């Protein structure tokens with residue numbers, strides 16, 4: 001069968017090929033997506049939301065959901081998003097307009113206007129990043145990234161061949177501020193063509209792949225440096241409401257860029273998505289951007305040509321929230337993730353060989369495991385596949401420089417049931433013990 005005809009039969013990204021999650025005898029612990037069981041309720045939920053949304057479109061909205069949408073998305077969609085995430089973050093989404101509204105509008109108007117002015121609907125965090133890179137960053141500039149970062153974001157960045165990708169050291173509490181400052185300082189320039197000469201891309205809340213939650217001090221430090229050297233910080237905030245331990249002080253780094261600060265300019269963008277909490281096939285996300293940046297994005301050709309990036313789906317998802325179906329679904333998915341993460345951590349605590357390490361994540365999808373530095377996770381990957389039929393992603397895939405991270409690997413808790421994860425993690429630990437024994441035997445002989 002040709003490659004193309006094989007592709008036509010595929011139903012999703014992890015179907016077939018190296019990523020196949022359905023090979024009956026292979027447990028793929030690499031996949032960072034919700035499991036099939038978690039998506040199952042979506043058909044019924046979306047059917048209800050679609051009926052609700054289209055009824056209103058037909059009866060009161062002249063079917064305008066099928067028209068080019070307003071660039072940022074309709075007010076109703078942004079209103080639902082702002083309301084839900086303000087609650088989930090314990091921090092107001094889109095405060096600027098709210099403050100402005102307090103001074104210029106009546107109280108009733110404040111409610112009518114809500115505070116959804118900072119949001120721009122996207123087709124997900126992947127597109128959010130691409131949109132920002134293509135519109136706001138000088139093409140002769142730099143992208144600073146954590147030394148280990150979301151591997152496919154790196155692939156997207158590499159399309160911008162004139163941008164320099166600069167890795168920055170990552171510590172247990174987030175990016176190394178001294179390294180970031182040094183690297184930024186030596187590369188800074190005044191851009192003549194774009195708002196920013198450089199961007200720092202990160203995942204400060206339940207980082208991919210390391211699971212790290214950046215500490216408040218590191219978050220404050222990033223904002224301080226961003227203001228000082230006027231670079232943009234783009235945070236992929238796709239795991240931010242998946243807390244399995246105490247909720248952090250702030251659920252997103254953007255809220256450290258405090259608008260009432262004397263030196264506030266607006267340096268942080270939150271790049272959100274429904275992929276992990278509703279379903280990646282929905283292709284819906286949002287950018288939460290400072291007032292300084294919003295008009296530039298809203299007036300860009302790429303958004304004006306097509307209008308709102310995903311107007312129809314956004315309308316359906318707004319109904320999903322209006323009917324309280326999204327909230328209930330997210331709560332259920334969250335409970336499953338939490339159970340999966342805690343069960344996997346418990347097995348690792350009990351059975352991971354003591355020469356190996358991991359730091360129990362407080363939220364999100366990923367666990368980052370280190371082998372003794374002399375071992376290679378890619379070799380362990382081959383061993384584990386051969387003897388236990390388990391796969392995962394070795395560390396080098398997450399690095400700009402593929403030469404580093406060889407003794408790390410990432411597993412994900414999102415796709416498989418708790419039972420499969422518990423069994424798989426036990427077998428992974430057992431394979432690790434025999435791999436280490438075999439490797440040390442090999443060295444002695």
Ligand SMILES: Cc1ncc(COP(=O)(O)O)c(C=O)c1O
Pocket residue numbers: 032123124125126127150203208236238272273274275280284285
């Ligand atoms: C950090 C990060 N950003 C973005 C994405 C993709 O998000 P989306 O489906 O919204 O494009 C992922 C998915 O794994 C991710 O881990």
